[in-house]
Amino acid sequence: MTVIQSLIDLQEVDGRIRELELELKDLPRRKALETARLSGVSADLQAAKAGQEYADQRVKGFEADAQALKDKIRQLKTAQAGLKSNKEYQQYSIQIDLVSHDLETTENNQLAAMDELPSVQARIAAAQAKFDAEKGGVDAFCAEIDERIASVKAELDEAQKDRAEKAKLVPDPKFLLYYERLRTKRWPVVVPLTHDGVCDGCHLVQPPSVSQMVDANAKNGEEGKMQNIVACTMCGRILYR
């Protein structure tokens, strides 16, 4: 195996590692998005519940007000029964009429507030149904993501072992060092020189001397002779044919 071929083999493993690492970064993000969406649905449900609490409190408030007005009317009537003069009696009648009018208004308000309860309850039921449905889906999705994370980690471990083996097979440490330094900046590192003499990494046309060196390298490889690093004059990628 030529040194170039050993680098291409290493690069193939590194390509897999890069993809797995990207996926490993992306998976928790996807999970977080789904969870955030669910908490939006949960917020709707909480708002619906708070709406019901408010509506219940309104009904109870009117109920208490009505009870207080009824008590007041009873007190007025009791007091009125003990009165001696006609004038005072009439004054009490006027007061009782006024409070009765207030009571009527309050009872009407109470009925109106009670009329709102079914729609408030329907809103809760709808929000709860949506939450339950979404939660089932999100839980299943998150479980799948967790499984995938575990399997990507396992694949990554395997690929790292494979990489260590492939790196050992590169016969020339000079090539390996060059490759390792460049791979964090340029990807892929080892690229073909096209028939028109263009670097397949950055697409710059190479001078004829580079094409000649690449061809000589290929020939050396075929004959089992030593190969040299021939790099793109623009991006520094290792060129081969």
Ligand SMILES: [Zn+2]
């Ligand atoms: Zn290039």
